[in-house]
Amino acid sequence: MRFPLFDTHTHFDVPDFDSDRIELAQQAKIVGVERLILIGFSESRFSDLIRTQHELNQLQHAPISYLAPGLHPFYVEQHLPEHLERLEQILKQESCVAVGEIGLDTFLSQHKQPEIYQKQKDFFSNQLELARQYDKPVLLHIRKAHADVLHILKQQHFKLGGIAHAFSGGVEEAKAFIQLGFKLGITGQITNPNAKKLHRVVAEVGIEHLVLETDCPDMTPLCCQQSTEHRTRNTPVNLPYVLEGLAASLTIDEETVAQKVWENSLKALQLTQ
Numbered sequence: 001m002r003f004p005l006f007d008t009h010t011h012f013d014v015p016d017f018d019s020d021r022i023e024l025a026q027q028a029k030i031v032g033v034e035r036l037i038l039i040g041f042s043e044s045r046f047s048d049l050i051r052t053q054h055e056l057n058q059l060q061h062a063p064i065s066y067l068a069p070g071l072h073p074f075y076v077e078q079h080l081p082e083h084l085e086r087l088e089q090i091l092k093q094e095s096c097v098a099v100g101e102i103g104l105d106t107f108l109s110q111h112k113q114p115e116i117y118q119k120q121k122d123f124f125s126n127q128l129e130l131a132r133q134y135d136k137p138v139l140l141h142i143r144k145a146h147a148d149v150l151h152i153l154k155q156q157h158f159k160l161g162g163i164a165h166a167f168s169g170g171v172e173e174a175k176a177f178i179q180l181g182f183k184l185g186i187t188g189q190i191t192n193p194n195a196k197k198l199h200r201v202v203a204e205v206g207i208e209h210l211v212l213e214t215d216c217p218d219m220t221p222l223c224c225q226q227s228t229e230h231r232t233r234n235t236p237v238n239l240p241y242v243l244e245g246l247a248a249s250l251t252i253d254e255e256t257v258a259q260k261v262w263e264n265s266l267k268a269l270q271l272t273q
Ligand SMILES: [Zn+2]
Pocket: 009, 010, 011, 039, 101, 215
């Protein structure tokens, strides 16, 4: 069966896809991917991100592509104050569905150093302010920093919501993000029976607050991994496997899950149709 699906988080603009992006977009459409978001992470990629969106939207039989430019916390060392000006210019000139991906990431110990972490927080706050100014939801990237992200969102009274992508927090954190108006992004990790924490979150939160994403080229669903030594490139074509994994985890039929996560995606992105 084929259901209309929304891939809410892709890096489909990166060079990994330069050789076959068009074919993959057409295949994705065939398996039901009607829409996808192209997400920013570094200013150096912004022009390619925009060009990719324009190119994909020229195609006849491909998903509709949306833009969400932003400066990713993991690449904090690269970001300069003028990159925020470039971001604002894009928000003015292009049709953007959200600001992303933004947030905090303390996975690497070097990012926990006070100066670097403060820089992450400053860029996060500044981008929340831009999102507020341009009335956009945000796509959050959070790794080992859930409490601080929640704190900043509350401190800034951020009310536009969005999606907490590739959600990796626990049940209490999940509920806190939902209370602030966020949906949780579910990746191919849901196809892994050993991802116990994620299955617990999904069971507790329920279908009401979840959306699908591939996060391609990363987060390849288990079924599609060809090797344990090398990363297998993930693509939007694999999104139905994420749906399948989520439906199995929730023990709800795929059709019901597909319909609900589609509605959730539109709601999170303030799209009327
Ligand atoms: Zn991402």
